Each structure stands twice: as C-alpha cells, then as structure tokens.
Amino acid sequence: NAGVTQTPKFRILKIGQSMTLQCTQDMNHNYMYWYRQDPGMGLKLIYYSVGAGITDKGEVPNGYNVSRSTTEDFPLRLELAAPSQTSVYFCASSSGQGRELNTEAFFGQGTRLTVV
C-alpha cells in the first residue's frame, strides 16, 4: 500500500523556470492538499481539492496552480520560480464523507525545492 507518493524528492530550479510537483494517492480519498513548510516553521496551505474537478485556494496560493482531473492525482505547478518559493512541499490526502468526515490526513514524504 503506497499511500501518498510525491515526486521528485529534491529539485533545484533557476529563477523563472517552471516545474510540476507530482502527487498521487491510492486510497481513493476525495480530499487532497498541498502545503509548504519553510525552515523551522509550520505548514501553510497552498491549495486543496474536495474531489476531481474541484479545487480551491488556501492561505498562500500566489505563484502556484493546481488541477485535479482524477481522484488519484493532484499536481502542483510553479510557473515562474522565485527564491521565495524555496521550501519543502507536502502533499496530503484524506477521506471526507459520511462516517469518515473528520478522519486524519495522510502525508507524502515531501519535495525539497530550492530556487537559485
């Protein structure tokens, strides 16, 4: 059971470059999330999705885009990388229906991104 899988694990980008952080889950969860964690800080929500075709902004969405074409996948796109986007990015998923309305989130291992 793979859970939540993120790729790549590490990446160095130059300013102005673009990239997509991949996230996939095999638990048939309808909720998926993207967070960033800056050094020594907590988690900040970038975007989330409550199901295929539905996405919404979190606390810090500027500079990012997402899509959710399938239940399994929730990629995060950085269009014009900036040094302020240097961070560790975590994808997470959770159930959210019926008796599992308030169950826990499952996290991926993270993508460590450096923009130089």
Add this chain to the structure above:
Amino acid sequence: GDSVTQMEGPVTLSEEAFLTINCTYTATGYPSLFWYVQYPGEGLQLLLKATKADDKGSNKGFEATYRKETTSFHLEKGSVQVSDSAVYFCALRRSGNQFYFGTGTSLTVIP
C-alpha cells in the same frame, strides 16, 4: 474561525523525563483532534487522534485527552527516549474541510 495554538519550543529534555506539550483549539461544534510527528527529513505521520469529547488517544507511550471544557488536547509521555526527538504538530479538522495545524513544537531528548 478555527485555529490551533500550540506550545512554542524548542523543548529539550533528558532521557526518561516527563513530557507535556500544550495544545488548545478554537472551533465551533465537534472537531476531531490530532497529534502528528515529523522526524528529520520526513513527512508528517499521525501519532494519535481523538474524535469526541473525553476520548483519549494513545500510541507509542504518548497520550492526549480531548477536553471540550478547556478546549485542550495536551500531549504527554511519561518517559521520553532519544528516538522521540522530532517536531510535534497539533491539528484539528471540522466538517470535513480543511485541517488547521499548530506551528509545531521541536523536541530534543538528550541521553
């Protein structure tokens, strides 16, 4: 709005010491409450959870009790080990939508 306030760190303890990390929350209704642990270089892992008032979550010697009257979910362990060194996050979830995380508490246990 919903929020979680967590004891600030860092916390440094000697091995076998007693641990308490305070967590209080603000939310209407009946949220579920969680403690997550993050080891260096890794993602967050669920440590324990409680879904209703007076529930006690427990795992790996850690415990936390959901106290609705004080809106608290403090994490405790009777005897910490070096391997418990990590960052601990308190979180809540209500009505199926977003999770609200505390800022995290870094724990270092020295031999």
